[in-house]
Structure formats: structure tokens, C-alpha cells
Amino acid sequence: MERAAEKKATVFVVDDDRFSRTLSNDLLSKEGYLIAEAKDGQEAVEQFAAHAPDVILLDVEMPRMNGFEACRAIKALDSGRDIPVIFLTSRADEDFIAEAFANGAEDYLLKPVNPALLRHRVSRVLTNQRNKEKVLRQNQSLAQALLKLKETQTHLIQQEKMAGIGQLAAGVAHEINNPLGFVSSNFETLDDYVGRLEAVMAKYRLLRQELSSAATNETLLALASEIEELERKKKIDFILEDLRSLFSESRDGLERVAKIIKALRAFSRIDVKNELEDYDLNEGLETTLVVARNEIKYIAEVETHFGQLPSIKALGNQVNQVLLNLIVNAAQAIKGAEINNGKIRLETFADASYVGCAITNNGPPIPEEIRHRLFEPFFTTKPVGQGTGLGLSISYDIIVSQHGGQLTFTSSKENGTTFILKIPRTTKIKEE
Numbered sequence: 247m248e249r250a251a252e253k254k255a256t257v258f259v260v261d262d263d264r265f266s267r268t269l270s271n272d273l274l275s276k277e278g279y280l281i282a283e284a285k286d287g288q289e290a291v292e293q294f295a296a297h298a299p300d301v302i303l304l305d306v307e308m309p310r311m312n313g314f315e316a317c318r319a320i321k322a323l324d325s326g327r328d329i330p331v332i333f334l335t336s337r338a339d340e341d342f343i344a345e346a347f348a349n350g351a352e353d354y355l356l357k358p359v360n361p362a363l364l365r366h367r368v369s370r371v372l373t374n375q376r377n378k379e380k381v382l383r384q385n386q387s388l389a390q391a392l393l394k395l396k397e398t399q400t401h402l403i404q405q406e407k408m409a410g411i412g413q414l415a416a417g418v419a420h421e422i423n424n425p426l427g428f429v430s431s432n433f434e435t436l437d438d439y440v441g442r443l444e445a446v447m448a449k450y451r452l453l454r455q456e457l458s459s460a461a462t463n464e465t466l467l468a469l470a471s472e473i474e475e476l477e478r479k480k481k482i483d484f485i486l487e488d489l490r491s492l493f494s495e496s497r498d499g500l501e502r503v504a505k506i507i508k509a510l511r512a513f514s515r516i517d518v519k520n521e522l523e524d525y526d527l528n529e530g531l532e533t534t535l536v537v538a539r540n541e542i543k544y545i546a547e548v549e550t551h552f553g554q555l556p557s558i559k560a561l562g563n564q565v566n567q568v569l570l571n572l573i574v575n576a577a578q579a580i581k582g583a584e585i586n587n588g589k590i591r592l593e594t595f596a597d598a599s600y601v602g603c604a605i606t607n608n609g610p611p612i613p614e615e616i617r618h619r620l621f622e623p624f625f626t627t628k629p630v631g632q633g634t635g636l637g638l639s640i641s642y643d644i645i646v647s648q649h650g651g652q653l654t655f656t657s658s659k660e661n662g663t664t665f666i667l668k669i670p671r672t673t674k675i676k677e678e
Contacts, residue, residue, distance in 0.1 A: 255372050256280040258299035260290040260316065261334060262308040266357070270303055273361050274368060287316030294320050299329060301371050303355075306335045306346070314349040321350045328378075330371045334359065430500055437493055444486065506536055522673070525560040527601050528552045528594055534569040535592075538577070545577045546588030546607070553594045555601050558671055564644045565669065568653075571637040572605045572665050579609030579663065600651065602668035612657040620655070641667075649673045 257279045259270045264285075271281045282297035284290040288311040290304070302320070306313035313333055320326035330352035335342065338356055346354050352371050355364060457470040477483070535548060542548060573590065580588035591606040612620070621642040645653040645667050657663040 254280070255300040256282060256297060257368060258282045258284065258290065258294070258297055258302045260284045260287065260302060260308075260313070261305040262286050263305070266305070266334070266359070269359070269361075270364065273364055277365055277369075279368070287311030287313060287319075290316050291319045294323070294326060298325070300375065301352075301368060302329060302331045303368075304331050304333055306333055306337075314345070317350045328375075330375050332367055332371060430504075433496065433500060440489055440493070444489075447482075447486065508533075521561075522559040523562050524557045525562045525565060526557050527555050527565070527603060527669070530562065530566050530569055531592055531594065531603065534566055534573060538570055538573050541574050542577045542590065545581045546590045549589060549591045551591070551593040553596060555594055555596050556671065558601055558669060559673060560649060560669055561644070564648065568641040568644050568667065569603075569605075571641050572667075575637065576605055576607035576609070576663075576665075579607055583610045585609060596671075598671075600668040600670055602652075602666060604664050604666045606662055606664040608662040611659050612655070612663055617655075617657070621653075645669065 257270075257274050259267050259274075259281060260283075261267045261270070262285055267283050267285070271283065275281055282293070282299060284293055286308045287304075290302070291311070302317075304313045304317060308316075311319075313335075317331050317333075320329065320331075331350055333346045333351045333354040334357055335346070335354060336357045343354065352374075353367050355367060454470050454473055457466055531550070531552070535542075535550075573592075576590050577588070580590075585608065587608075589608045592603060593606075594601070594603045596602070621638050642653050645651045649669050650673050651667065651669040653665070653667045655663060655665045
């Protein structure tokens, strides 16, 4: 097998001496090599691509372009960078040999060439080259395996992290929900009690007015006057007027707390493991907006345009994670550019094959030179300590690899940056 591989190798013999070329041709042809020839360095550079040699025998002293110049020109080509070169020379001084290796030589032979040594050197150089290529392929395979391992490890860590956050959110929601039930129940009772007190208070004040206008007893008149003064000091009129406003605001606050708890429980979905479930993308966006509200409220206005969407089968907690990543990234892009009138637009849509959403922000466009790297693991433009570079990579994996969908983006100065995700109406979980 080794010998068969050698017979397929092409040796490019470059020498201005015809006799030397013929000698090398005869010797190496008998060893099963394919031979290509050039009579000087210029011709060698011009014909290199056409011959695609595996090794070059290159004379140093030649007209038009010497061997060192030709070697540098060939090594400057992408296809010639790794091709081994054996210089042929009649000089053997140390300075010349050092210059030969500095110009890219793999080896050298002294003229007149010893036939046995020529065969040995060509065979050895080709064997070394094959070994280098084999090691390179192995290194590339190992690098790919390492990258895949790191991606898998990172994904597992992120899944554990999200599961922990989901459990924490669900636990917090549960713990808040219990006292919230007591407070809501007591609040309604208190509201009823205050209504009754207001009714009694109205009758009482009517009585005081009647006493003030009709009573002749000095003691009753003095008491009515004292009550009136006490009402003024205690600001009873203001309290009665403000009570209803306080109850209205408190009721609104309780409803908001209940909404947040509902959103936390819907967002966490810890009761659903890696199984497809009925999922409403509009509802997912709404609950995600509640969870992300603190990241957005002082940065951007959110504009929603939700279409009529069918329910789909999806990993709801993972899709919610993607939505959260994209929305928070949009807010951070606006914040980083210090834009005062930040806007985030959420639009949902559906066609015959997909349901999807577009998340647009009016932050600065993504630089052209990094766009091809956005979905790479660990790539981030954020300062050290402020981003892991995993959000978009994991989002891409969830939508594309797990759901068989699409995650793309557009970015321009005029229209801002839009991330578009599409999830198939019918999907199967990809087994890792």
C-alpha cells in the first residue's frame, strides 16, 4: 500500500541543465514516480499549478529566476505553501546551506547527484510529507471533536442553569402565590369593610350637621364643634377621598403580581422535560416580556404586532429561552449605543410550513466583519465578564438543530437589526 501511494506521487524537476533533468527523470521514473519538468525558475512558477507536484527538485543557479526566488514565489501560493522542496546545488558551504533552508528547503542534494541518495531523499521527503498530512488531519479531527465536546458541555451546563432558574422561578412563584392569596382575600374583605364604614361615616356626618344647626343645648353644640375640629385636624375629608384611589392602585398592584407569577410559572415550564408540547408563540412572547421587563423598561419601548398563530409542537421552555436571549440582546444593543428613543418591535407570523417571529431593535447595525461569527460558541463583543458568547449559539442550536427551524438576521443602519426565527408546524426532537 505504501509503495502504491509512492508511485502516484509527482516529482517536479526544475533545472536549466538538460542532462541533469534527463538523469533525474530516468532515475525517478523507474521508481514509479510521475515526472514534470521545467528548464528555469520562471517556467516552474508558471507551470506549478498545472502540474500540482508532490515534491520539487529545484536547481539553485538558473537564468531568469534562480531557485531561491522560484521557491519563495511558489511558497507564496496557497497550493504551494506545504509542498516540500529539495534544492540541487554544487555549493556546500554553511552560509549557502543556511540560506537554502531559510528560503523554504525541506532538504538539499549536492551536484553531481548521487542516484541512490536522490532516490532516498525523495522517498524520505514524501514519507515525511504524508506523515505531516496525516498528523494534520488527526489534529483537525481532534480539534473538531474538542469543539463539539465543548459545545456539548456548554449546552449541558446551560440546560442545567436554565433548569435551575426554572425551578427557582417556579418555587418563588409558588411561595409568593400563597401569601398573595391571603392578601388578595383580605384585601377584598378590607375593601368591603371600608365601604361599610363610609356608609356609617356619612350618616354620622349628617347627624353632626343636624346637631350644629338645630341643637340648643350648649354641651351638644360644643361637642359638635369639637368633632368638626377633630375631623379637620385628622384630614378626614382627604382620607375618605384618597381611600378609593389607594384601593384602586393596590388592586392594580396585586393583579400585576399575579400576572408576574403566572408568567414565571409559564416561562419556567419545569413540569415539561425534553418532550414536545402544545406551544403558543404569542403566549411565549407575552410571558417572556413579563420576565424581561426589568431589562427593558428603562431602555426601550416595546411594540407588538401579533398575528393569528396556530398552536405547534415544541420544547416550550427552550423556545422561551431563545426569545429571552433575543429580547435581552436587543435591549443591550440599544443600551450600549446610548440611544434615548430605544424601540423593540415584536412581530409574529405564520405560513403553510412555519410559525415565526421577528425581533427588531433600532440599535446600531452589526459590523460586517463579525456577522459570520455571531452564532459561534463563546464569540461575544461584550467586555470581559459581561458576556459568555453562548446565548446566540445555544439559541441557534435550539431552533435549528433541535426543532429543524431557521434562525437568521438582517442588519442595516436604516432599518436596525432584526432576528427572525421560524419553527416548523410539525417537528421532532433531535436526539443528541
